[in-house]
Amino acid sequence: MQNTLPVWALVERHRADLEGLADRVWETPETLYAEYRSAEAHVQMLRDKGFRVTEAPAGIPTAVIGEAGEGGPLIAILGEYDALPGLSQVAGIAEPRPVVPGGNGHGCGHNLLGAAALLAACAVKDWLAETGTPGRVRYYGCPAEEGGAAKTFMVRDGAFAGVDAAVTWHPDGMTRVDDPESLANTRMDFHFQGRASHAAASPHLGRSALDAVELMSVGVNYLREHMVQDARIHYAYLDAGGQAPNVVQAQARVRYSIRALQLADMLALVERVKDVARGAALMTGTTVEMQVFSAVSNNLVNETMDRAMHSVLEALGGVPFDEGDRAYAKAIQATLSAEDIAAPYRGVAMVPRRDEPLCDYIVPLRPGGEKMIGSTDVADVTWAVPTTEVLVATHAIGTPAHSWQITAQGKSPAAHKGMTHAARAMAGLAERLIEDADLLARAKAEHAQRLEATPYRCPLPADLRPPLQPRPA
Known part of the structure; x- marks a missing residue:
């Protein structure tokens, strides 16, 4: 019944x-x-x-x-x-x-x-x-x-x-x-590696990763004028290199969130942001490693x-x-x-x-x-x-x-x-x-x-694994 x-x-x-x-x-x-x-x-x-x-x-x-x-x-x-x-x-x-x-x-x-x-x-x-x-x-x-x-x-x-x-x-x-x-969205980390030195006695020997992060920010800000209107870019410093101003910072890391209403536009914008990061590294004599943290579609x-x-x-x-x-x-x-x-x-x-x-x-x-x-x-x-x-x-x-x-x-x-x-x-x-x-x-x-x-294209790299966290003690 x-x-x-x-x-x-x-x-x-x-x-x-x-x-x-x-x-x-x-x-x-x-x-x-x-x-x-x-x-x-x-x-x-x-x-x-x-x-x-x-x-x-x-x-x-x-x-x-x-x-x-x-x-x-x-x-x-x-x-x-x-x-x-x-x-x-x-x-x-x-x-x-x-x-x-x-x-x-x-x-x-x-x-x-x-x-x-x-x-x-x-x-x-x-x-x-x-x-x-x-x-x-x-x-x-x-x-x-x-x-x-x-x-x-x-x-x-x-x-x-x-x-x-x-x-x-x-x-x-x-x-x-x-x-x-x-909004389709990629979160991506940019890790700049430079060379530490004494900021007063031998600044010419240093290569500042912090300078690279800041120059990347300037470049992305100029990029905003030339991207689709529905796009958004945000960033957060994960590692500013240290707290001592008398040290040329040898490393720094920043996370960017790159968004657009269409997945294809977002993925194209990711490539342009990556180019800005490469330019910042070139200007500062540093190197940059880029790693996707997570990504979602529209x-x-x-x-x-x-x-x-x-x-x-x-x-x-x-x-x-x-x-x-x-x-x-x-x-x-x-x-x-x-x-x-x-x-x-x-x-x-x-x-x-x-x-x-x-x-x-x-x-x-x-x-x-x-x-x-x-x-x-x-x-x-x-x-x-x-x-x-x-x-x-x-x-x-x-x-x-x-x-x-x-x-x-x-x-x-x-x-x-x-x-x-x-x-x-x-x-x-x-x-x-x-x-x-x-x-x-x-x-x-x-x-x-x-x-x-519009066939589906997963925004995640094929080999990317979730950023899993260990079980708390």
Whole structure:
């Protein structure tokens, strides 16, 4: 006999357990391939919920896959659980106060992201079993989204083989289907090697690697006038050579992030930046070694998937926030600038609304507005399988990403409501994709057509391995 409960209702069975998981991951923030405790918490939850578990897919020890069901279409639900450095913050308050000064914090909401994705997978697992529907759901626990490109490595190494479609989400100030654009991005290290000498007595004998890094910066700044308008270049000094000004610095290292809206434009720009680095080395009499750290593609849009997700959102409605949620969100907004609060409205072509601390409605599909484009390794999954991403309100409107305010709101009742809502949306779409063969076929046909026009080219060098971190003692 078939269970009459819809998949949305099945989310409620597991809600308390997965809210607890989200809070535990918030309390143990780990970054960039060091997410051992967070990954182990997801592995244990997958085992407790009866999934077939594959640990360390693509050779990444902090990644995990859990699968349930038999036969039929295979739907992937993507989760993340990495934190950010320097964003430690006490939860539930509206003032900056780190738990650990300089420590890590979940300033992008990934503690919620992974837990909600797993919550959706649990609901779909139950629905498949209790209705006897042929189909499989697969949860992907993906580390190192913040700069580590784990999904790109996983795509390259075949971890998404056999998947029919993928669904994911991200915490946000608004609830809507995400915009299709993202920036292809390469992170690359430039290590200059020179010759040390006494800066006063024998400067002519030295060759300054620090000079080379600074000249590279000058060259890249001149390059900005002559690159495509959607490109972005940023940099950070990893090693300035030392602290003694009376020593000619023999080595220095800088990391560049090179982005563009199209992968081909980004890869061409990488070559020009490399030429600038070679020129800086030539001018200073130093040598330079160049090494890709990570790389991601731009998103490949799938209108069929996006329209289907928007339909699910409209049926589901907005996140049911209450007055307590709104009161805390107002307190957070009091720490923000007017420009912060206006920015998300500009992004969806809406006039800023007064006295609206939380978004409890669905933003129209493709609303237009000012594009605020970043990079994500979800993009490489979009080239592997038809994919859609939904944004769901979990925090006060205007809260900047990668901020202490996001970390502060990461365990709030509003965050829990938002993550549960995201789980319902993802589970609802997974149900439709499994039941509606025509919908899935149209999504796959669109994906194939786009790939035929622009074949996938993995942005990672073939021999590059993920920058894995050892397990802490």
